[in-house]
Amino acid sequence: MPNVRLHDYQEYSKDLILHKSGVGLFLDMGFGKTLTCLQALYEMNPACHTLVVAPKTVAATTWPAEVEKWGYPFRTLSLVVDGRGRTLPGKKTLELVDGLAAEPSTLCFLNKERLASVVAHVMDDPACPFIGTWPFPVVILDELQAFKSSSSKLFGAMARVRPQVAKIVGLTGTPSPQGLTDLWPELYLLDGGRSLGTSEDTFLTTFFAPHDYDPGRGKKKIRFWDPLPGAHGAVMARIADTCVSVANPNISLPEVTVNDITVAMDAKERDLYDDLFYNWTLTLGVDGQGRPVEVDVVSKTVLSNKLRQMASGALYLGDGREYVPIHERKLDALGQVFEASTAPVLVCYHFRSDLDMICRRFGVAGDGTRKDTAVEVFDGTAAMLSRWNRGEIGRLLIQPQSAGHGLNFQEGGHTMVWYTLPWALEVYMQANARLARQGQRHPVIIHRILCADTVDQRVAGALAGKREVQDSVLRDVARDVLGRRSRDG
Incomplete structure (x- = not known):
């Protein structure tokens, strides 16, 4: 039996999963959404296959590692990598799906990039033993915000099989990274349109006013949707029964300090x-x-x-x-952070030029540079992640778009540096949460190296503005767990 003790907010979230057909866990990063789902599955003991759809690295490493860590007795199958961690050919993934027809209930992990091909194979290929019948009555969408565009292949694939899904759970700490309009596709997948309707057009015209932006130079106008007065509260009220967020749970999370380091050309x-x-x-x-x-x-x-x-x-x-x-102004600032840090440092870069220049300045471990002065570049493997968490890597470079989701870096350090900030709030928050999460034993410091009087300030300001909208959504969806339980009896 798994040796698991959930926090109150996790118990409440687990109960929602057990008793509802569709649930959105809008829990902040580091709040144990994966563990909550695993415990719910354990108590459900579904006599069917379950599919977890997640970013590739999360599907390949995080979910299997959590199952093993907590001792859950699930039969598992990776549809992403083989036993040696090598990416499976697409054809092999489909063969493994077909093989489930003769297997007992299995917890399967799939990267989101392959969901569309799996859906098409199951629903359309006469050679598939499941033809026309979706073999996963239980689905967990990790990083639900990836489905926020109703015009995407990802959303279309999931929407096609949604009527055959008996229970679906969406996990995200950033449900609306670009605004309230992100919510309709996500909620449609969770509850089939019960909360926000079955028509996205109706949702938009009900709660928003359109305005068109003309980029000039003969380019097509871009339509934006501005929330109408009272729209935020109305939307939050409609999704309250489907989604749960705990804004301030009574648990200890690490304090986070953001330190802007300004350099000048x-x-x-x-x-x-x-x-x-x-x-x-x-x-x-x-x-x-x-x-x-x-x-x-x-x-x-x-x-x-x-x-x-x-x-x-x-x-x-x-x-x-x-x-x-x-220029090398940011390299100089990064060197100062390295020199001042007594613990390992996680560096987020964006451009390939960032990576090249950092590696040239400080050297790369293994190329003859003294190890204590060199950097290493995260390769996405569980082996390197383990080395980091054991304290064996002093300076690790990561590309947040590929390594910012679902991976646990908190055991290896508590200092992060943003060399180049991203425009996307989701990327920014997800990367920060690699250190600032449960299990972190030290206060977290996040350094942001900004070049004075440049677009860097605009990016930082845009992130702050998007975070305000994001936090507002999370607050309004938030449940008072103890109070709710009291009211529900």
Whole structure:
């Protein structure tokens, strides 16, 4: 029997899973959503197959590791990797799904990128033993926000088989990273439209007012939806019976300090930045054949990305991997953090140029550099994650888009550095939660290296604004667990 003791808010969440057909656990990162689901499955003891759909690394490592860690007696099957951690060919994944027809109830793990192909195979392929019948009556969607676009293949695939799913659970700490409009697709999958309706158009016209943005240069206008007065409260009231969030549970979570480190370009570097900002073109000397090296920008989106590159110290010359260094201000600041830190440091980079420049400055372990001064680059494997958590890696570089979901880094350190901030709130919050989560024994410090008077400040401000909307959603969905239990008898 698993030796598990849940917090009160986890017990309440587990009970919802047991008694409802569709539940959204909008619990902040680090609040043990995976464990809550595993305990619910253990108590349910479903006589059927269960499918967990998650980001690849989470499906391949986190879920199996949690099952093993807590001693759950589930029969498990990875539809992502083989026993040696190698990615399965797509055909092999489908063969394993077919094989479930002759197997007892199994807890299966699938990366979200393959959900559409599995659905198409099961529903359309005459060779599939399940043809037309979805073999997973219980589904857990880890990182539910990945389904927030109703036009995506991911949403379409899940919506197609949703009528054949008896119980579905959606897990996320960021249900609305871009605003309230994200909620309709997510809730539709959870309750079939009971809370927010079966029509996204009706949902939008009921709670929002449209406005069109003209990007110019002959490009198509972009439609945005602004919440109407009172829309937030009305939407929250409708989803209250389906979703649960505990804004301030009575448990001990680590304190988090965000420390902005500001660096500044010199006059020459600033001139380059300003030239590109104002003129949308920049000449960077000449190449080896005497030809001018020029960078031309064709849209505001491209301009923003180029300015972010320059703020972090480099500028890509085109769509390829060639770039030119602009400055080393952030490298200097990172070196100061390394020198001042007495514990391992987790560094979040964004651009390939970030990674290259950091590795050149500090060296990479294994290339002849002294180990105590070098960095290592996270390769996504459980072996490297274990080394980090054992304290064997002093400076680890991660790319948050690929390593920011579901992985537990909190045992190995409590210091994080953002070398380049992302625009996406989801990426930012998920990466921060790799350290700031249950099991963290130290106060967490998050350093953000920002280049003064650049797009870095705009990105930081945008993240703060999106977080306000996100926190508002979580507060309004939040349940007073003890009070609710008292009212429910």
